[in-house]
Amino acid sequence: MNTIIKTAKNRKLFTLFDLIIIALVLVVAFLSVFQFLKNSDLSAVVRENGKIVDTIKLSTVNNDFVRVYSEDYNVTVKFTKDGAEVVSSHCPDKLCVHSGKITRSGQSIVCLPAKISVSLESADENIDGVLR
Amino acid sequence: MSNKTVSKNYTTFMTQTALIASAALILAYLEMLLPDLPFVLPGMKLGLSNIATMFALEVLSLPSALFICLCKAMLALIMRGFTAFLMSLSGGIFSTVVMFVLLRGKRIKFGYIGVGIGGALFHNIGQLMIAYFFTDKSIFAYLPVLCLSSIITGTVTALTLFILLPNIIKMPVFKN
Secondary structure: OHHHHHHHHHOOOOOHHHHHHHHHHHHHHHHHHHHHHHOOOEEEEEEEOOEEEEEEEHHHOOOOEEEEEOOOOOEEEEEEOOEEEEEEOOOOOOHHHHOOEEOOOOOEEEEOOOOEEEEEEEOOOOOOOOOO | OOHHHHHHHHHHHHHHHHHHHHHHHHHHHHHHHOOOOOOOOOOOOOOOOHHHHHHHHHHOOHHHHHHHHHHHHHHHHHHHOHHHHHHHHHHHHHHHHHHHHHHOOOOOOOOHHHHHHHHHHHHHHHHHHHHHHHOOHHHHHHHHHHHHHHHHHHHHHHHHHHHHHHHHOOOHHHOO
C-alpha cells in the first residue's frame, strides 16, 4: 500500500505520453468524422426520363451486381457497396461510361441519349452536404 | 497470513472503498444539479465522479474502483431508471479498466491528464455502446464530439484530482 501511495505522489500532472494520448484522441475524432461522412446511408437512384425506375440502398449491397436499363441502349450499371458506375452502354458518345465510378452523395452519371441518370442520394439530407 | 491481518485488510478495504464511493455518489449527484449549458449536447458531461474512480485506482485497488462504479450505477438506477443504470455501468467499467491500464504503465508513465482523458473517453465509448443497442449506428456520429469533449473534461477532472490527492491521502483512513 505504501509503495502505491508513493507512486501517487510521484506521478506528474502532465507528461510527454499524455500529449500522445491527446494526439491519438484528436486523430480518432477526425477519422471518425470522415468515416461518418463517407458511410452515411447512400442510395443509388436510377431515373429514366426523369422518373425513378430503381432505388438501391448501397449499404445492402454485399455482392456487386449489374442491372441493365433502357431497351434501346442497354445501359449497364454496376452497383457496389461504395458506389455505382456505368460499365457499358450502346450510346454513341459513351460519356456515361467515361464518367467512371461515383461514390459520394450528390454525384451523378447521365446518359443523355438513353435519358438515363444514376445519382447517389443521401438518406439524411441534414447530415450530408453535397460534396462534388 | 494470520486471520487477524485478513480481517484488518478487509475492514480497511471496506472503509476506504465506502468513503470514496460516497464521494463518488455525491459528485455524481452534484453533476446532475449543474445547469445545462447551452452549447453542451446531451451526453456531454463533466464526469466529476471520475475523480473518485481515479483516486480509488491510484490509491486503493482495482476491485475498489469497480465497486465504486457499481455504486454509481445503482444511484443511476434509483434516480434515472434501467437504461441509465446500464449506461453508467458500462461506461464506468470501460473507463476504470482503461485508467487501470494507463496507471500501471511501468516504463511509459502517464500523467494525470492522460489518465483522465483516457478514462473520460472510454466512459463515453462505453455509454455509446449501450446507446447503440437501443438505437442504431447513427449514434456513432457523436463520437468526434465526445472525443473532443473528453479532452476537456478529462483535463478538468485530472487537474482536480492532482490538487486534491496529496491532501486526501493525509486522511487517517488511508494510512496503513
